[in-house]
Amino acid sequence: MKTLVKALLSLLLLNSALHSAYHAKGMEVYKKMCSKCHGGPFRGAKMHTTAEWEDIRDASKTPTLTLHKGHPEALEALDRGYFSNKREQALYKFLIGNAKDSGAVPGCDANYCGSSKQ
Numbered sequence: 210m211k212t213l214v215k216a217l218l219s220l221l222l223l224n225s226a227l228h229s230a231y232h233a234k235g236m237e238v239y240k241k242m243c244s245k246c247h248g249g250p251f252r253g254a255k256m257h258t259t260a261e262w263e264d265i266r267d268a269s270k271t272p273t274l275t276l277h278k279g280h281p282e283a284l285e286a287l288d289r290g291y292f293s294n295k296r297e298q299a300l301y302k303f304l305i306g307n308a309k310d311s312g313a314v315p316g317c318d319a320n321y322c323g324s325s326k327q
């Protein structure tokens with residue numbers, strides 16, 4: 210019985226560690242690719258709700274390029290070798306995990322620190 214509980218607990222821990230690892234990766238991608246135009250990562254993630262991000266992500270194979278179709282300066286910034294499919298997936302995991310309706314409470318970042326102004 211004890212072993213079972215321990216096994217379940219460590220699975221839970223592993224799961225959340227994996228989860229936050231994905232988020233950390235996605236946040237790093239956001240900071241590199243999006244911050245300069247859209248502000249800090251948590252602020253950026255709150256541009257949309259979970260369902261909206263999922264729709265955006267599923268609408269095309271290159272959702273971020275599709276989003277910026279009419280904005281050449283953004284397309285240019287995103288058209289770097291760095292922005293791979295894998296990194297884009299991590300980015301959307303982060304965005305979805307921290308969406309407007311996710312209930313995630315962000316810590317401080319460069320632009321946002323729980324101030325009521327935003």
Ligand code: HEC
Nearest residue numbers: 239242243244245246247256273276277280282283286287
């Ligand atoms: C060079 C500047 C630039 C960069 C870099 C950039 N964007 Fe944008 N983005 C824009 C502009 C300009 C618009 C269109 C203006 C608008 O709709 O507010 C836009 C629009 C968007 C929208 C739609 C806004 C809405 O209200 O639906 C989303 C979502 C978005 N960007 C996410 C991202 C993400 C995620 C990244 C990083 C992978 C990124 N952008 C990188 C400039 C940029």
